[in-house]
Each structure stands twice: as C-alpha cells, then as structure tokens.
Amino acid sequence: MSIFVVGVNHKTAPVSIREQLAFSPNRLAEALQSANSLVAENLILSTCNRTELYAASTGQQAAEALSDWLADFHRLPAKKLSPYLFTYHEEQAVKHALRVACGLDSLVLGEPQILGQLKTALQAAASASVTGNQLNRLMQHAFATAKKVRTQTRIGANPVSVAFAAVSLAKQIFTRLEEQTALLVGAGETIELVGRHLMAHHIDHIIIANRNEERAAHLAASYQGEGIPLTEIQEHLYRADIVISSTAAPLPIIGKGMVERSLKRRKHRPMFMVDIAVPRDIEPEVGALDDVYLYTVDDLQSVIDDNLQSRRQAAEQAEVMVDEEVHRFMAWLRAQSQMDAIRNYRRHNEALRDEVLNRALKMLNTKSPEEALNFLAHTLTNKLGHSPTRIMHQAAQSGDHELLEKARILFNLNDD
The missing domain is CATH 3.40.50.720 (NAD(P)-binding Rossmann-like Domain)
Structure with a gap:
C-alpha cells in the first residue's frame, strides 16, 4: 500500500482553474464514494486555495487514474488540467501533508485555518467510510505536527491571513x-x-x-x-x-x-x-x-x-520539525509493510508454546510437576532456538558476518 496526493493549489494554478475543481459540500460525499472505486483509501481537501486528493492504494497507476477521475468528475479535459496538476508519492506526499497542516504551504504562511479545514476533510472522509489505517494515521500525525510547530515556534505570531x-x-x-x-x-x-x-x-x-x-x-x-x-x-x-x-x-x-x-x-x-x-x-x-x-x-x-518577515524565520524552524516528523512517519509506514512477517513470527512461537505446553500437561498424569516443568522449559528453549541457531551456524560457516552481526542485535547478544 502506497500513499500519494494529487491536486492543484494557489502555487500551481490560477483561480480560474481552481474554481472549476472545487468540490461543493453537497457533492463531497458523492465524490468521495466515486473516488473510492479507484483506491483503497481517499480524502478530499477543497478550499479556496487548493483542491487535493490524498489516497492510499496498491495499484501502480492509481495516481494517474485519480488525476483522470478529477478531470472527469468536473467535466474538464484531462489535457487542460495536466499543466496545473501536481503529484507526490510516499515520502514527498507525507511531507506535503504535514506542511499543509502546519500552514507552511498556505498563501498566508502559518495561517491556522487550513488545519481546521484538513480536520473537516478527514471527518467527511471518515463519515463516508473511505479512509483507513494509513490515511487516518497520516492525518493524526499531521495534526500532532502542526500542534508541535505552533507551540514551539512563533509561526502564529503577528496574525496574518x-x-x-x-x-x-x-x-x-x-x-x-x-x-x-x-x-x-x-x-x-x-x-x-x-x-x-x-x-x-x-x-x-x-x-x-x-x-x-x-x-x-x-x-x-x-x-x-x-x-x-x-x-x-x-x-x-x-x-x-x-x-x-x-x-x-x-x-x-x-x-x-x-x-x-x-x-x-x-x-x-x-x-x-x-x-x-x-x-x-x-x-x-x-x-x-x-x-x-x-x-x-x-x-x-x-x-x-508585507506581513510575513517575522514568520519566515519561524518557518525555517518548522521545516526542520516537519522533516523529523516525516522520518518518524515513514519509519512507521515501513514497519506496517513488515507486520505480516512479525505477526507470522509471533504465531509460530505461540504454536510451539501450545504444542509443548500440552505435552507437559499430559506428563502430569505420570510425572511429578517438577519433571513436567523441566521438560517444558528445556523443550521450549530448544524449539525456539533451533532455527536461529541453525541459521547462525550456517552463516558462521559461510563467513556471512553481516548476518551474524544483525543476529547479535536482534537477540540482544554481547561478547560475554
């Protein structure tokens, strides 16, 4: 599953184009449901300065399909829209979302209204049941980043909007x-x-x-x-x-x-x-x-x-914070892609535990509790350690020092 965003804003398109792409409130639910036929998750942010579609999908051509959908929904020729359209994928999409929430991508640098508009967009998408784990997590991370930026910098000083x-x-x-x-x-x-x-x-x-x-x-x-x-x-x-x-x-x-x-x-x-x-x-x-x-x-x-100079220094601090938060989110995103392996590992260990435990419980009919516990501890230790020990042994024989070093980290081993 990958995250991406497509859209136009005040930097890429004049108002004459943006107004043709605006989603009216009474058609937003319809649009969210329609777009959801192309992607796994979606969210539409439509304001006077931007129309942006955030999405998560497994499809290779999902961004292109959503761009065509945007033009088609508003009955615009795709060729007319394409010069004004931007598309961001993965890390760049995450960074864009965080910058938007913090007001760093706004016409008025640091303005707070966009955060409320983004929250409203998430509520609308959630009400239409078109968001999921990835977009929900991204938006919550963006909101938290915006709060951090606003409390730890002077981005909101000298009100301008x-x-x-x-x-x-x-x-x-x-x-x-x-x-x-x-x-x-x-x-x-x-x-x-x-x-x-x-x-x-x-x-x-x-x-x-x-x-x-x-x-x-x-x-x-x-x-x-x-x-x-x-x-x-x-x-x-x-x-x-x-x-x-x-x-x-x-x-x-x-x-x-x-x-x-x-x-x-x-x-x-x-x-x-x-x-x-x-x-x-x-x-x-x-x-x-x-x-x-x-x-x-x-x-x-x-x-x-004329009113932005005092905010520009704060914006530089905010950009550093955004980069840090992007790395944190991407680390979480990468972890999600490996969750199946983690879940399989836990299920494997739990299956071994259940097997050995059942055998130990049966031993209580003929053996003492101490013998059953010794069997449980000894057998479970051997079974859990069998595959890692065998693979580490093979790595030692083949000179795969990188794998051995990772094993030391994974199993918290030291030279002692």
Whole structure:
C-alpha cells in the first residue's frame, strides 16, 4: 500500500482553474464514494486555495487514474488540467501533508485555518467510510505536527491571513474605516475573522448576508450589525463601501448589473470588493467598472508579503520539525509493510508454546510437576532456538558476518 496526493493549489494554478475543481459540500460525499472505486483509501481537501486528493492504494497507476477521475468528475479535459496538476508519492506526499497542516504551504504562511479545514476533510472522509489505517494515521500525525510547530515556534505570531490581508487592503483604499459600511457575504470562519478584524479597526457598520438568515443575524449580532438573506443583497449593496465575499456557492452571487445599479445609487462613490471565494462569488467583469476596486485571493499576495518577515524565520524552524516528523512517519509506514512477517513470527512461537505446553500437561498424569516443568522449559528453549541457531551456524560457516552481526542485535547478544 502506497500513499500519494494529487491536486492543484494557489502555487500551481490560477483561480480560474481552481474554481472549476472545487468540490461543493453537497457533492463531497458523492465524490468521495466515486473516488473510492479507484483506491483503497481517499480524502478530499477543497478550499479556496487548493483542491487535493490524498489516497492510499496498491495499484501502480492509481495516481494517474485519480488525476483522470478529477478531470472527469468536473467535466474538464484531462489535457487542460495536466499543466496545473501536481503529484507526490510516499515520502514527498507525507511531507506535503504535514506542511499543509502546519500552514507552511498556505498563501498566508502559518495561517491556522487550513488545519481546521484538513480536520473537516478527514471527518467527511471518515463519515463516508473511505479512509483507513494509513490515511487516518497520516492525518493524526499531521495534526500532532502542526500542534508541535505552533507551540514551539512563533509561526502564529503577528496574525496574518487572507481575512487580515483583505482588511489591510481596505485600509489603503479608505483611510478611516470608522466612516465605512462593510457587507460581508457568507458566515463561515473566514467571514467571522474578517468581521473581527474590521471591528478592531472600528468599522462603522457591518451587514452580514448569508443563505441562512438566522445564521446571518446571529453572526451580525456579535458585531452590532444587521443580518440579511442572500436574496436581499441587491437591495443593500449600494450601502456598502466594502464588500468581502466568501461562500461555497457554485455560481456568482454578485453580478455586473447588480453592481452597476448600486454605483448609480451611490453616485459613483468607490466600492472596494474582495472575492475570497472559489468558485468566485463576484463576476470578474465587475472589475472593469469605474469606481470599483475588485480583488481576488490571488491579488492579496502582495499585501500578505508585507506581513510575513517575522514568520519566515519561524518557518525555517518548522521545516526542520516537519522533516523529523516525516522520518518518524515513514519509519512507521515501513514497519506496517513488515507486520505480516512479525505477526507470522509471533504465531509460530505461540504454536510451539501450545504444542509443548500440552505435552507437559499430559506428563502430569505420570510425572511429578517438577519433571513436567523441566521438560517444558528445556523443550521450549530448544524449539525456539533451533532455527536461529541453525541459521547462525550456517552463516558462521559461510563467513556471512553481516548476518551474524544483525543476529547479535536482534537477540540482544554481547561478547560475554
């Protein structure tokens, strides 16, 4: 059984490709079951910055088959996808998983949200009964490594995230957020984080729009704002100086026509818009409108770069920790491949024990307990030592010093 990962991320593919490969929550279970027909175990991690398939399989062509499946599931030509696709096997796949969990492969170096997303991905795969011993162990090892990195380095110091970057960019457009109204579309973790950053900068008013109006109202209450359903966005959009959107909707929520009408009502006062979602929530054509500053997750990189210097030194420490943990996991993985030999050895010894014990018990009918115990100890010792002694004797005769040295280690022998 080998472990591998195939996918795309913000380093290998633009948002226009990533959004076509995103798995919506309502199709994730279907996708997991479908992929499981090709591999023994699988897990799908789908976020705004990456779509990655982790798998374990005995098949030689499993990675290629899963790559073709990914294209087919999203109705994309395989040739269109292949330039953006990466594939890692065994140790490189393990290292990638650990780096992702630690935030070392994130757009925002060291961001913690990816760890929660990876845990959610594992829960979904477990619920669909498509994970097993290897992926479960890999993910738990990745989670433990991420915790170790976060507690033993300053990778989490000086908070930076996509949410932080979006608010920082808003401050560059609007010097005083105290006079602005923000419309936040969605109610997930990223939007919650955006709201907290905006409140820290004393935003004047926050409107939360979500498919679930009750959820929108609940989140808005924590910011002394108002909650509205998604269907009412067009009625409130003109009020927003800042629009930040992050939903799992399969199609854009805010179109060019809606924004044009809002600009007229605003008398063309500028609107700052950040589309964090993949697939995109805001039609790309909106960016061509005058008085609109539209950014996607890819555009936030320059803002994020300004906040990363303090994390880069911590990341160097984290990379060393990751390498150590990769070696530990690979040692466990190699041991799993030899477990059959270990189990057979134990079964063989247990069979010898049972055979000799039964003979000793029968002796109690005609012999004293002391004689039966002596027989048990003597016979069991001879039987357990017979094969190793014979092989060591042959090694000595043939001059196989390497085997003899390993035997000394295996049986904890010394020169005495």
